[in-house]
Amino acid sequence: MAGSDSEDNPLPVNVVPMVDVIFCLCVFFLASFHVRPLESRLDTWLPKDRGSGPGTLETPAELRVLLGWEPATGAITRRLGHRDLHSLDELAGLLREAQAAQRERNRPAQPLIVDAQQGLPWAAAIEVVDLARELGIGELQFAQGPP
Secondary structure (H helix, E strand, C coil): CCCCCCCCCCCCCCCHHHHHHHHHHHHHHHHHCCCCCHHHHCCCCCCCCCCCCCCCCCCCCCEEEEEEEECCCCEEEEEECCEEECCHHHHHHHHHHHHHHHHHCCCCCCCEEEEECCCCCHHHHHHHHHHHHHHCCCCEEEEECCC
């Protein structure tokens, strides 16, 4: 009978402590297991006969002009990528270089993104828009940086 005392098994075995120990071991091994990314185990060799060689700079992924304004001095700051620009003519030269590099590599024209700081005088943004029109940049986008 299932519910009666078993005469066949004189010593009953308590399984709960054994299951607890196994569970603790599983948790310990799962917590101490470190997953390594697959890329760290792949051996890769880059071809030396193709691609841009050392020392060549790629054109930036985007043409973003950051416009800032110092209210105390009234100075307007311009920045293309990581490069600070002192004049609108310098910005024009860099945009021409970027366009020429895109044409040489047969890449589609990138949009010019004007990212203006809050409180910037409108005339500074309009100067950049007019410059883009003069250079023949077809697509112009506006972005607002963090407040």
